Structures are given as C-alpha cells and as structure tokens.
Amino acid sequence: METPPGTLIKRHRLTTRLWHWVNAVAIIVLIGSGLMILNAHPHLYWGAYGANFDRPWLSTPRWPGWITIPASYNLAIARRWHLLFALVLGFGLLAYMAASLANRHFRRDLTVRARELSPRMLWHDVREHWALRFHDPADPRAYNIFQKLSYVAVLFVLLPLMILTGLAMSPNMDAAWPWLLDLLGGRQSARSIHFLCAAAITGFTVVHLALVILAGSWNEVRSMVTGWWRVPE
Amino acid sequence: MILSRRSLIGTGGLALLAGCDRIAATPAGRTILFSGEKMNQGLQRALTNRAALALEFRADQMSPVFRTNGTRDPGTPAYQALAANRFADWRLAVNGLVARPLTLSMDDLRAFPQRAQITRHDCVEGWSAIGKWQGPTLGSVLKAAGVRTDARFIVFTCADLYRGEPYYESIDMVDAFHPQTILAYALNDRWLDVGHGAPLRLRVERQLGYKHAKYLMRIDAVASLAGIGRGKGGYWEDNVDYDWYAGI
Numbered sequence: 221m222e223t224p225p226g227t228l229i230k231r232h233r234l235t236t237r238l239w240h241w242v243n244a245v246a247i248i249v250l251i252g253s254g255l256m257i258l259n260a261h262p263h264l265y266w267g268a269y270g271a272n273f274d275r276p277w278l279s280t281p282r283w284p285g286w287i288t289i290p291a292s293y294n295l296a297i298a299r300r301w302h303l304l305f306a307l308v309l310g311f312g313l314l315a316y317m318a319a320s321l322a323n324r325h326f327r328r329d330l331t332v333r334a335r336e337l338s339p340r341m342l343w344h345d346v347r348e349h350w351a352l353r354f355h356d357p358a359d360p361r362a363y364n365i366f367q368k369l370s371y372v373a374v375l376f377v378l379l380p381l382m383i384l385t386g387l388a389m390s391p392n393m394d395a396a397w398p399w400l401l402d403l404l405g406g407r408q409s410a411r412s413i414h415f416l417c418a419a420a421i422t423g424f425t426v427v428h429l430a431l432v433i434l435a436g437s438w439n440e441v442r443s444m445v446t447g448w449w450r451v452p453e
Numbered sequence: 454m455i456l457s458r459r460s461l462i463g464t465g466g467l468a469l470l471a472g473c474d475r476i477a478a479t480p481a482g483r484t485i486l487f488s489g490e491k492m493n494q495g496l497q498r499a500l501t502n503r504a505a506l507a508l509e510f511r512a513d514q515m516s517p518v519f520r521t522n523g524t525r526d527p528g529t530p531a532y533q534a535l536a537a538n539r540f541a542d543w544r545l546a547v548n549g550l551v552a553r554p555l556t557l558s559m560d561d562l563r564a565f566p567q568r569a570q571i572t573r574h575d576c577v578e579g580w581s582a583i584g585k586w587q588g589p590t591l592g593s594v595l596k597a598a599g600v601r602t603d604a605r606f607i608v609f610t611c612a613d614l615y616r617g618e619p620y621y622e623s624i625d626m627v628d629a630f631h632p633q634t635i636l637a638y639a640l641n642d643r644w645l646d647v648g649h650g651a652p653l654r655l656r657v658e659r660q661l662g663y664k665h666a667k668y669l670m671r672i673d674a675v676a677s678l679a680g681i682g683r684g685k686g687g688y689w690e691d692n693v694d695y696d697w698y699a700g701i
Contacts (some may be wrong), residue, residue: 245469252470258698261579268510268573271580273518289473295577296694297477297486303701304489309495391575392700396501400510407573407581 223360223451231361231449233323240444246309247302247421252289254418256298257284257346264415268406277412310383317375322411329363330372354435361453374424378417385414474634487694494698503627507658510571516582519574519640521648524620527613527668540652545636549673550607552599559638559652565589565597568635571671576662578697586656588637592630595674604674608681609655612668615688623678623686623697624657633658636669661699663689 223229232240262283263276270276285291289301301381320326335341345365348354354364363371387393388410404410432440436452443449473623476482535543540559548557555561569587595607607629611620628634638645645651650667657664664687678686678697689695 248466248469248472257579261576264579268514269516269581269583271518271520271576271582272517273520274516286467287470289470290477291471291474294694296689296696299577299696300486300489300694301473301477303493303696304486307489307492311639343561389575390497390701391507391573391661392501394573395496395505395507395659401508407575411579 225451225453227451228326228448229451230447231443232446233325233445235316235319235323236325237444237447239312239319242308242312243273243316246305246312249289249305249426250309251418251422252287253298255283256288256290257295257302259288259293260295263420265408266405266412267408268401269315270408270411278415306383306386309379313375313379313383329400330368330375332365332368332372336368341365352434354431355452361449368434370424370427374421377422381413382417382421385410385417389414395427414428457631468485488640490696490698493701497700498627504631505659507572510573510583512571512585514583515571515641516584516662519582519584519649520577520580522662524613524667525648526616527611529612529614531591532612532668536647536651543652545653545669546671547594547673548604548671549675550601550604550673551595552601554596555594555598557594562589562594562636562638562653565593568633570633570635570656570658572633572656572658574662574665577699585639585641586635586637587639587642588635588656590632591634591636591655591672592632594636594672595629600674603676606675606678606686608673608675608678608686609666609669609671610671610673611666612670618688618692618693619682620666620668620680620688622655622664622688623675623681624655624660624664628657628659631659659700663695664699 258280259282262280263270263272264278264280265274265276288298290297299441317326327344342365346363349366354367356362356364384400385404388404394401394407401407401410404413439450439452460499470490472483477486483692489701543559545555545557547557567587569585571583571585573581575581591607604626606623606625608623609621613620624634633656637650637656638651638653640646640649645654650665650669653669654667655665655669675681678684682688683691685691686697687695690697
C-alpha cells in the first residue's frame with residue numbers, strides 16, 4: 221500500500237501544530253532572555269555553591285545584544301521574560317504530553333522499535349539522509365529513526381531536565397522540594413545542567429531548521445501550519 | 454521563492470528577539486510581561502508547603518569566601534559615627550501597625566530566641582554562597598511588639614543609599630513568621646562586618662539576595678506598600694523592575 225508521490229496527506233494533528241508554534245516562540249524567548257541572565261554572572265560551577273572566589277568550570281564570553289532579550293543589559297526585564305515564558309514552556313509541554321498520550325501520537329509516531337536500532341537499519345538511514353531522502357517511500361508519513369530518537373530525546377529528556385533544573389534554581393522550590401537538589405547535585409550544578417540542556421536544544425533547533433530547508437521548507441512549514449504534507453517525489 | 458522562505462525561517466527568530474524589546478516598551482506589553490510574577494508567586498504558594506524550611510548545610514559545606522554584594526559600606530556620616538563606636542549607639546526601631554513600638558539595642562536583640570543556620574545565599578545574578586548566620590527570629594521580635602492583625606507586610610529600612618536612593622525591602626507575613634527568617638548579627642561565627650551589612654541584616658532564606666536587606670535601622674509593619682518609596686516594596690523593585698516576589 222504505497223502512497224504515491226505528490227499525494228497530499230494529513231501529517232500533523234492540531235495539538236502537535238499548536239504546541240510546535242507556541243513552543244517555538246517560547247524557546248526563542250527563553251534562549252534570548254536566558255543568555256541575558258547569564259551575562260549577569262557568566263561563570264558556571266558544579267556543586268551547591270559557586271561565586272567569584274570559587275573555581276568555575278566554564279566562563280562564557282559576554283553574549284552580544286543581537287541574540288539577547290533585551291538587547292541592552294537589563295537583568296530584571298530578562299528575568300521577567302524568562303520566568304513568564306518558562307510557564308508557557310512548562311504548561312505547554314504538559315498539555316501537549318497529555319494530548320499526545322490521549323490521541324496516541326506518542327505511541328503511533330514516536331515508539332522506537334528494536335529493529336529500527338539494528339546497525340543495518342541505522343546505516344541504511346544514514347545513507348538515506350546523506351542522499352537527502354528523509355522518508356520511507358513505503359510509509360512516508362512515518363518519522364525516520366533519527367527523527368524519532370531526536371524528538372524522544374528533546375521531549376522526554378532535554379525539556380523535562382530544563383524544567384527541573386530551572387525549578388532547582390528557585391530558592392523557594394528548593395525549600396519545598398529538596399529532592400530537586402538531591403537529583404541534580406546542588407543549585408550550581410542545576411544551573412550548569414540548565415545551560416548544557418539549553419545548548420543541546422539550540423543545537424537541535426539548528427539541525428531541525430537545516431533539515432526543514434533540505435526537506436523542502438514550503439512543504440514542511442505548510443504541514444506544520446495546516447497539517448497537510450505532500451509526499452515528495 | 455525558496456530563498457525568501459529560507460531567510461524567513463532564519464530571520465524569523467531574530468525578528469522575534471527584536472520584537473520583544475518593542476513589546477516590553479508598550480504599557481500593555483509591560484502589563485503582560487509583569488503578570489508572570491503574580492502567576493509564579495501564586496503557583497509556588499499554592500503548590501508548595503508555606504512552612505517548608507530551606508536546606509541547611511554542614512560546616513564543611515560552606516563557601517571558603519562569602520563575597521559581598523550591593524552596598525559595601527553605607528559611608529554616610531550617621532553610619533560612620535555608629536560604626537566608629539562599634540554600633541554601641543545603634544538602635545533598631547520596630548514601628549507601624551504594632552501594639553508596642555520597640556527600640557532595641559544589640560543586647561536587647563540577643564535576649565530574643567536565637568537561631569543559627571548554615572544556608573545557601575542565592576544572588577539574582579546567578580551565584581550562590583553558603584554561610585552561617587545567627588540572630589533572633591524576626592517572628593519573636595514581631596510578637597514582642599504585638600504586630601496587629603491588619604499588618605500585611607514588614608518593611609525594612611536600611612542605613613545605606615544605593616545609587617543615591619534609600620535602600621529598603623519588604624516581605625509578607627508568610628516569610629516574616631517563617632522560623633528561618635532571622636535578623637542576623639553574625640556571619641560565620643563573627644560579628645557581621647560592614648561589607649555584609651553590620652550591625653544587622655535580614656535573612657529571608659527562601660528568596661533571592663536582594664531581599665536580604667543590610668544595615669537595618671527600622672522595621673515597620675504596614676497594611677500596604679503604597680506610599681513607601683515608589684510603592685513597589687523595595688529599592689530594586691522601585692528602580693530596576695525586579696520582582697517583589699523573589700522566591701524564584
């Protein structure tokens with residue numbers, strides 16, 4: 221049962237599309253404002269404490285105004301953006317996860333099967349990617365294994381870690397939920413992991429955008445706006 | 454066609470970054486942006502135990518050096534005179550919506566129920582330092598003054614001017630009567646030095662550093678923050694748009 225190339229198929233559900241765009245805005249605002257917050261003290265430490273007389277494992281350069289929110293130094297406004305959009309990110313993810321369990325999006329589209337992880341299949345998918353073929357002609361609607369693995373990593377590892385490490389930086393949350401600090405190894409470790417997860421999400425976003433362009437930006441963007449996707453030649 | 458869309462995807466994000474500053478400059482945008490504070494405060498207060506204690510540490514877990522921040526020395530003639538006499542003439546006034554206004558010397562403060570705690574201090578900038586603080590609980594001082602039931606906030610007035618403006622801070626009654634909220638006169642088993650807020654500073658352990666007012670001169674119980682400073686409850690809140698609720 222092949223779907224012939226050129227056919228328009230419904231690829232993304234409304235909840236997926238809604239969350240995608242809400243989350244895209246949230247991620248951009250959170251990264252921009254997060255880098256401004258980092259500018260206030262661009263040193264990262266491991267453990268519970270860490271300040272100017274302690275040894276950072278990483279000191280970042282000052283992040284330039286074209287990438288930060290706001291563009292000129294203002295920790296207070298950056299925090300306002302960050303803490304408001306943290307709610308959008310957190311509750312958006314929660315709603316999307318609940319909807320995707322209910323409508324079986326996760327089960328149907330993101331379940332990684334053992335055979336997909338065999339070296340032969342992985343190598344086959346690497347070569348397909350190299351040839352810029354990102355879908356299986358026999359089942360064009362399905363995600364390829366690298367899509368699945370990266371979406372699973374972002375949805376179930378990076379975004380939850382981002383939220384937990386964010387909560388662990390709140391002194392009131394630390395008092396109420398001390399297990400956060402046990403889990404993450406202290407507030408400054410949580411801050412470091414928060415930064416590393418943000419870097420990983422930025423890396424994902426760059427690759428994601430590059431692949432959207434390579435796969436055909438009009439078709440891909442339309443499918444995430446309207447749901448309809450044309451099976452490529 | 455493809456090129457323009459390609460650039461659309463690429464520049465869309467940057468346009469959004471630039472748009473954020475325009476949004477934040479409009480009154481409506483500011484209202485939405487600033488609504489996050491009350492949402493976060495409401496969520497935290499609703500989802501967490503209001504009496505939860507901040508984590509306390511062992512002596513071997515303390516920061517080797519506890520850095521100073523904000524005002525390092527008030528430097529006013531009045532403060533210099535107090536410091537020259539090792540704060541023997543310093544008094545803390547407790548006023549406002551209380552049955553018995555108090556004027557307390559350091560000896561008076563040491564007669565109240567005391568608490569020593571090794572806690573983590575988190576600056577809004579991102580750094581943390583662990584130190585040992587000691588002093589009377591704020592709750593016991595407020596009880597001695599007979600704080601009235603119509604008081605909703607405690608306002609702390611400091612001896613220092615920060616960038617020419619008087620430093621002050623405020624907390625609500627949830628934090629004021631929290632057992633770890635103390636008026637600290639000692640850091641790491643020594644009298645508080647000038648850099649850390651001598652002779653007395655607030656410790657409000659579940660909030661960020663700027664709430665921990667240093668160089669305390671007076672404490673007032675009030676029903677509203679309106680009419681104090683510019684009405685937002687603190688120096689940073691009034692002048693630099695920091696959140697009044699700094700539990701996050």
